[in-house]
Amino acid sequence: MITLNDYLYSGDTIFKVLQNYITDLREDARKTKNEIDLIHCNFLIQIRELLEHNEFLTTQSQQVREFYKYMTKEYPYLAFTVKGRIKSLIRAEEKFNGYIVKYISDYYEEYGKYPTTAELKRSLSCFRDLIAYRIVISMPKCHYENEEERQIAELECLYEIANVLPGFLEERGFTAEPANGVMESHSPLMDDNVRPYYRDYISDSQPDEYQSLHITFYDNCSRSYIEVQIRTKQMDDIAEIGPANHLGYEKKQEKERARRNAIPRGECIYFDEAYERGMKLLGLDLAKLDVNMFAAMNNSLINDGCGLFRGRLILPYEHLSRFQNDLID
Incomplete structure (x- = not known):
């Protein structure tokens, strides 16, 4: 079985790593008639094309930048950042294999049998966040003497921004994708006309304390999907340095091992291969990787400049609150 790990220690650039992995995986998939690995190859090709910064990213980012400019006018007292990133190769590979493991194990648990190849292929059409933008806001404490009032005002701003975003981007060539009831918002601050499009991880508490609003758009110009996350x-x-980061990683390892125990080895090759690829990625020693523009002291101290592990930044904009010494009436 061919895995991404086999190519990460070669000293090649990320593009060479991807090209070699895709070529060998496709050749092996054709020999073994593995339809899922052929889809896997197409998925990796998308990652490679995105990391090459095709021209459409400039146009797309410009449209998102227009919303940033709108926010600077509407919320001069608010501090916020708008960032864009392409999902990293390692994270994307983890997610692709993780979807296979989860879908097969859930299917097996419910029906006592394995999904057909056609059913599994359909489940792998769910990737919508290879390109993602994040809006992070902060209401400076200097504006409010009372902390509770500050937090209430900050949350109100968050949902105000969420209510405006879909219409703003739809006027610029994007189409909001329905969330199909996944994490439907129960917040009275969210407008009913946009509620069906958001996955609200704020109105319902999460075990790992993760909170954020997620919405997916289809970019009609580039014919690609993007995800936008809005959070304080x-x-x-x-999410980045707290419980949702570290505990999530540990829980993922435990959950993946539990799924392995529930599926008999050798009965479903798609599960076996996806599980093994995923566990190999979890066991990477990042300090030993030799990929262009990437360096790591250990698995915590990482400098990723090539979209290998943490993704590639494509849109960094930051607006600092004005009137830092004035309280809002």
Whole structure:
């Protein structure tokens, strides 16, 4: 079985790593008539094309930048950042194999049998976040003497921004995708006309304390999907350096091992291969990787400049609150 790990220690650039992995995986898939690995190859080709910064990203980012400019006018007292990133190769590979493991194990648990290849192929059409933008807001404490009032005002701003975003981007060539009831918002602050499009991880508490609003758009110009996440600075800290980061990683390992125990070895090759690829990625020693523009002291201290592990930044904009010394009446 061919895995991404086999190519990460070669000293090649990320593009060479991808090309070699795709070529060998496709050749092996054709020999073994593995239809899922052929889909896997097409998925990897999307990653390669995105990392090459095709021209459409400039146009797309410009449209998102227009919303940033709108926010600077409407919320001069608010501090916020708007960032865009292409999902990293390692994270994308983890997610692709993780979807296979989860779908097969859930299917097996419910029906006592394995999904057909056609059913599994359909389940793998769910990738919508290879390109993602994140809006992080913060209401500076200097604007409110009372902390509870500050947090209420910050949350109100968050949902105000969420209510405006779909219409704003639809006027610029994007189409909001229905969330199909997944994490439907129960917040009275969200307008009913946009509620069906958001996955609201704020109105319902999560075990790992993760909070954020997620919405997916289809970019009609580039014919690609993007995900937009909207959260406060405190929510972003929890997701990036708090419980939702570290505990999530540990829980994922435990959950993946539990899924392995539930599926008999050798009965479903798609599960076996996806599980093994995923576990190999979890066991990577990042400090030993030799990929262009990537360096790591260990699995925590990482400098990723090529979209290998943490993704590639494509849109960094930051707006600092004005009137830092004025309280809002």
